[in-house]
Amino acid sequence: xxxxxxxxxxxxxxxxxxxxxxxxxxxxxxxxxxxxxxxxxxxxxxxxxxxxxxxxxxxxxxxxxxxxxxxxxxxxxxxxxxxxxxxxxxxxxxxxxxxxxxxxxxxxxxxxxxxxxxxxxxxxxxxxxxxxxxxxxxxxxxxxxxxxxxxxxxxxxxxxxxxxxxxxxxxxxxxxxxxxxxxxxxxxxxxxxxxxxxxxxxxxxxxxxxxxxxxxxxxxxxxxxxxxxxxxxxxxxxxxxxxxxxxxxxxxxxxxxxxxxxxxxxxxxxxxxxxxxxxxxxxxxxxxxxxxxxxxxxxxxxxxxxxxxxxxxxxxxxxxxxxxx
Numbered sequence: 001x002x003x004x005x006x007x008x009x010x011x012x013x014x015x016x017x018x019x020x021x022x023x024x025x026x027x028x029x030x031x032x033x034x035x036x037x038x039x040x041x042x043x044x045x046x047x048x049x050x051x052x053x054x055x056x057x058x059x060x061x062x063x064x065x066x067x068x069x070x071x072x073x074x075x076x077x078x079x080x081x082x083x084x085x086x087x088x089x090x091x092x093x094x095x096x097x098x099x100x101x102x103x104x105x106x107x108x109x110x111x112x113x114x115x116x117x118x119x120x121x122x123x124x125x126x127x128x129x130x131x132x133x134x135x136x137x138x139x140x141x142x143x144x145x146x147x148x149x150x151x152x153x154x155x156x157x158x159x160x161x162x163x164x165x166x167x168x169x170x171x172x173x174x175x176x177x178x179x180x181x182x183x184x185x186x187x188x189x190x191x192x193x194x195x196x197x198x199x200x201x202x203x204x205x206x207x208x209x210x211x212x213x214x215x216x217x218x219x220x221x222x223x224x225x226x227x228x229x230x231x232x233x234x235x236x237x238x239x240x241x242x243x244x245x246x247x248x249x250x251x252x253x254x255x256x257x258x259x260x261x262x263x264x265x266x267x268x269x270x271x272x273x274x275x276x277x278x279x280x281x282x283x284x285x286x287x288x289x290x291x292x293x294x295x296x297x298x299x300x301x302x303x304x305x306x307x308x309x310x311x312x313x314x315x316x317x318x319x320x321x322x323x324x325x
Contacts, residue, residue, distance in 0.1 A: 001044055003050065009035075038171065039063045043145070047087060048132040054088045055145055070129070073102045079296070084147070091129050094151050096183035098127040130186055133171045135159035142189050147205040155188050171306075174199045197284055223291070224261050226281045226307055228271030235276040237303035244301075259293045260286070281307040 004012070005107050011034060012018060021034035024116075043058035044066055051070030058064035065082050074083055101124045110116055136159060143156035162168045165217070178184060186192055197219050230236040232250055241247065247255075251267040256263035281287060295302045 001046070004201055011142060016021065031307065038049075039065075039066045041066050043093060047091060049134065053084050053091070055088065055147060057081075057084075071283075072100060072127070073104070073123075087216075088147065090127065092147070092154060094127055094185060094187075096179075096185050098126050100125055122285055126183075127161045130175075130184075133175055134162075134168065136167070136171070137192070140192055142191060153188075155186055155192060171199070197286070219282045219287050220261055220290070223281050223287050223307075224256060224263050225271070226276070227256060227261070227294075228263070228268045229274060229276040230271075230307065232271040233276045236278070236306040237299065237301040239290070240301040241299050253297050259297070260290050260309050278306045279309050281309060283308045 019032070022032045026032045026036040040058040040060060040063060041054045042058060043054070044052055045055050046052045048070055050068045052066055052068045054065045054067065065080050065084050067080065067087065069087060072087065072090070074086060077109075078086065088196070103122055103124070105118055105120055106116060111118060114243050123287070129225075137157040137158050139279035140155065142153050144151055144153045146152075162171075167179050175195065178195050184191070186195065194217075197217070231238045231242075231247075234242055250265045253263040253265050291304050291307070295304060
């Protein structure tokens, strides 16, 4: 699918690649035209490779709908418009544990290898309509669209290429781990931020890092741990804080909570059980914002540099997505 203008298409048809395809097409069926317009629509919905539908159709009733179901089987007999409406609703209303159930005939391979007759079998598989991370999101937002006379909101973004194959592999691997126990959807900006913060958290080195690969707020939980350890062991500037004030554990927990770091008195008390180790806090955007607030409002003596990791664990790719989002 493309939003190229007629002029841009004309330029594309004048190059070497088009010429090579033309010669190949001519050798096959006596036509030298390898490019044709199949559909014209106003607004597509895309979710992964070979997964696309139509939000706003074109004028021509014959070619005004694009529909690539991406492996989703539709059991009931429907025309193109009904199938498109069904798929769009599936996408907008999907849940992380949605399943597809249908009946298919066994394939020729199974018939040959297993000596089986052609019979039908029941199939149940997870509905898979999430972004496949073959490109990187940019300009993300919660976009609204009027569909079937109802305004719906969903995460929307443009994409840019990965800088290299390792970037793709990292993002795909991170999504597979994030999207398990429990399953996940990317339907809002909040969902996107949670995933990107999870990616940041996974990059942190250290023997105990796995305990902080939390799907929810792993970066903030690690910040809370490190602040409680620093406070109870009078490190990272808290020696000056405690010498000039009389903060008790309950009061310190209240200050952290007021600074977007949920904390209880027990969390502070647990900080005494392990020594404070410098440079273990993961510097995601919201971690930095919380630390800035703590220093500005409550603890000017706080040595933020003693907390933050020296390692460059926030990849430039992820930082750019967070900034765009």
